Amino acid sequence: MAAPDLDDARKRYHFALPPEDYQRLPFYAALLHELERDTLALELLASVRLEQRNPMLVLATLQLAALRGHSVLGPIYDTARHGHIEDPEGAALRVLDVVHETPELVRGELWRSTQTNEPGRSAILQVLIANLVADSIEEISVIEVGTSAGINLCFDQFPVRSRDDGNPLTLICEDLTPIDRSRKMPSIKSRVGIDPNPLDLSNEDDRLWLKACLWPEERRRHERLDAIVAVRASWPSVIELTGSALERLDDAFNLSDADTLTVVINTWVAFYFTPDEQRAYFNELTRRCRQNNVAWISIESTMVTWPGVNVDEEAHHRGASQIVVTNPGSSPTHWGWCHAHGRWLEQTTSS
Numbered sequence: 001m002a003a004p005d006l007d008d009a010r011k012r013y014h015f016a017l018p019p020e021d022y023q024r025l026p027f028y029a030a031l032l033h034e035l036e037r038d039t040l041a042l043e044l045l046a047s048v049r050l051e052q053r054n055p056m057l058v059l060a061t062l063q064l065a066a067l068r069g070h071s072v073l074g075p076i077y078d079t080a081r082h083g084h085i086e087d088p089e090g091a092a093l094r095v096l097d098v099v100h101e102t103p104e105l106v107r108g109e110l111w112r113s114t115q116t117n118e119p120g121r122s123a124i125l126q127v128l129i130a131n132l133v134a135d136s137i138e139e140i141s142v143i144e145v146g147t148s149a150g151i152n153l154c155f156d157q158f159p160v161r162s163r164d165d166g167n168p169l170t171l172i173c174e175d176l177t178p179i180d181r182s183r184k185m186p187s188i189k190s191r192v193g194i195d196p197n198p199l200d201l202s203n204e205d206d207r208l209w210l211k212a213c214l215w216p217e218e219r220r221r222h223e224r225l226d227a228i229v230a231v232r233a234s235w236p237s238v239i240e241l242t243g244s245a246l247e248r249l250d251d252a253f254n255l256s257d258a259d260t261l262t263v264v265i266n267t268w269v270a271f272y273f274t275p276d277e278q279r280a281y282f283n284e285l286t287r288r289c290r291q292n293n294v295a296w297i298s299i300e301s302t303m304v305t306w307p308g309v310n311v312d313e314e315a316h317h318r319g320a321s322q323i324v325v326t327n328p329g330s331s332p333t334h335w336g337w338c339h340a341h342g343r344w345l346e347q348t349t350s351s
């Protein structure tokens with residue numbers, strides 16, 4: 001067996017946070033700094049299968065233990081989520097002590113995958129879907145590829161504002177260009193999600209893992225997830241199909257009403273496909289969109305490039321997500337840009 005690559009693990013911890021986040025997330029910055037200098041922490045990360053060798057996985061296992069009530073970690077993470085850690089370096093050292101006392105706490109959970117479900121993307125989906133659908137269409141079916149816990153299949157349930165109104169469910173989205181938010185949202189006849197590992201908000205382990213994968217100092221994201229869990233039972237139901245996009249797309253279409261427009265969405269998913277999967281997925285979606293009752297909305301990092309759709313690499317868009325829309329009977333077209341968590345939206349084409 002090859003020796004674990006500790007130098008690679010050190011770099012992964014070192015570059016896990018962009019420098020601009022050090023001030024915003026002082027506890028996570030201090031913790032990553034300690035982990036990067038600790039041989040056991042390096043070994044733990046180096047032992048993870050390559051496709052999940054992400055420091056955020058190690059961090060999430062620690063927060064999971066905290067959420068499960070660990071006597072030392074619980075209070076530290078609770079303060080990070082609800083208040084302010086006075087001494088982030090001291091807190092990071094106490095967490096490292098726990099790793100040394102009980103490495104099993106981390107090691108035993110490294111089989112998992114970092115998995116989030118970002119509701120902020122619903123603010124973007126609301127605009128795109130309302131603008132895509134002709135006034136004459138009253139009802140649509142939605143298929144979400146890479147649905148995670150299915151939160152964005154309920155995109156129409158969130159209030160969207162340009163400013164915080166104190167409601168944890170409110171999505172705050174700033175329009176950088178004039179955006180028509182006046183169009184009526186069609187009603188949603190069916191909501192079908194596909195994911196190799198669908199998460200269920202009513203399952204405690206899934207719920208804790210979704211929370212563990214959020215950064216503890218991002219208090220608003222925690223409050224929003226808690227609020228979604230509290231209201232989820234009153235929202236429309238969704239069907240979740242287990243499997244990969246290409247395996248389950250036919251099944252998803254079979255569950256959708258062939259007489260309504262079906263809108264397929266993927267947000268931050270194709271990034272995880274192999275190049276062959278990306279190509280096959282693109283071909284499949286563009287083939288289906290040649291029909292007049294299928295449309296496709298793709299919101300992905302600029303690391304995902306779709307054939308024939310140019311990625312504008314302007315410096316100020318670095319880190320933005322690219323929105324590509326395919327209207328029924330049309331080809332994929334670059335629509336604009338948005339923040340990866342839906343905090344802003346910019347349309348670069350006229351609708």
Ligand SMILES: C[S@@+](CC[C@H](N)C(=O)[O-])C[C@H]1O[C@@H](n2cnc3c(N)ncnc32)[C@H](O)[C@@H]1O
Pocket residue numbers: 115116117118119121145146147148149152194195196197243244245246266267268269272273
């Ligand atoms: C970063 S999460 C994004 C989840 C959700 N779309 C969102 O925007 O919050 C990526 C999701 O894609 C799923 N995924 C990974 N590979 C996939 C595949 N081949 N087909 C469908 N979903 C996949 C993962 O399980 C995970 O739930």
